[in-house]
Amino acid sequence: QQQVKQSPQSLIVQKGGISIINCAYENTAFDYFPWYQQFPGKGPALLIAIRPDVSEKKEGRFTISFNKSAKQFSLHIMDSQPGDSATYFCAVVVMDSNYQLIWGAGTKLIIKP
Amino acid sequence: EAQVTQNPRYLITVTGKKLTVTCSQNMNHEYMSWYRQDPGLGLRQIYYSMNVEVTDKGDVPEGYKVSRKEKRNFPLILESPSPNQTSLYFCASSLSWGPGNTIYFGEGSWLTVV
Numbered sequence: 001q002q003q004v005k006q007s008p009q010s011l012i013v014q015k016g017g018i019s020i021i022n023c024a025y026e027n028t029a030f031d032y033f034p035w036y037q038q039f040p041g042k043g044p045a046l047l048i049a050i051r052p053d054v055s056e057k058k059e060g061r062f063t064i065s066f067n068k069s070a071k072q073f074s075l076h077i078m079d080s081q082p083g084d085s086a087t088y089f090c091a092v093v094v095m096d097s098n099y100q101l102i103w104g105a106g107t108k109l110i111i112k113p
Numbered sequence: 114e115a116q117v118t119q120n121p122r123y124l125i126t127v128t129g130k131k132l133t134v135t136c137s138q139n140m141n142h143e144y145m146s147w148y149r150q151d152p153g154l155g156l157r158q159i160y161y162s163m164n165v166e167v168t169d170k171g172d173v174p175e176g177y178k179v180s181r182k183e184k185r186n187f188p189l190i191l192e193s194p195s196p197n198q199t200s201l202y203f204c205a206s207s208l209s210w211g212p213g214n215t216i217y218f219g220e221g222s223w224l225t226v227v
Contacts, residue, residue: 041221046215
């Protein structure tokens with residue numbers, strides 16, 4: 001049973017455009033929502049993360065929008081660049097002693113020059 | 114340089130032949146874990162360790178073993194590999210566990226079981 005649903009599976013955006021990736025979760029016990037970026041041949045790397053007490057967090061061209069009532073959060077990449085081409089994963093952290101990460105299925109983003 | 118190192122990076126093996134994927138981190142991290150990554154499923158946790166001699170099962174532990182005899186090392190053992198264990202494996206570590214602790218990943222180990 002997938003607790004985090006990520007969409008779209010793949011996304012093609014023109015250079016300079018806005019890339020938007022969405023995630024929806026079911027369990028309200030999560031308390032940390034990170035996004036990871038993975039380049040081919042590399043492990044995932046933390047990109048940006050948010051806690052549920054804020055609705056938005058911005059770091060450079062990357063913004064997380066969080067909607068607690070809808071149980072959704074999204075990643076926005078402004079002024080998308082070819083170097084942003086990667087696979088993006090959302091994740092949620094289970095609020096127990098393990099603090100396990102539960103991952104979305106990933107979105108392959110391609111930025112066309 | 115702070116890093117998580119896994120070996121081998123690529124391996125093709127036969128069904129039933131025991132293998133070990135090593136993982137080492139040089140950041141004095143307490144928390145280490147293993148994930149497998151499969152298309153359409155994201156990453157799924159196999160085992161994790163909160164400290165030396167403390168290990169526990171993740172979501173998909175069947176067919177795997179781990180040990181944590183030293184803080185820096187966390188090998189993944191496949192006692193009798195089967196084709197459904199063909200996957201991309203990642204070792205990861207963090208200073209501790211809990212929200213806000215950045216998880217660092219190795220570069221991955223591609224394992225094919227024929």
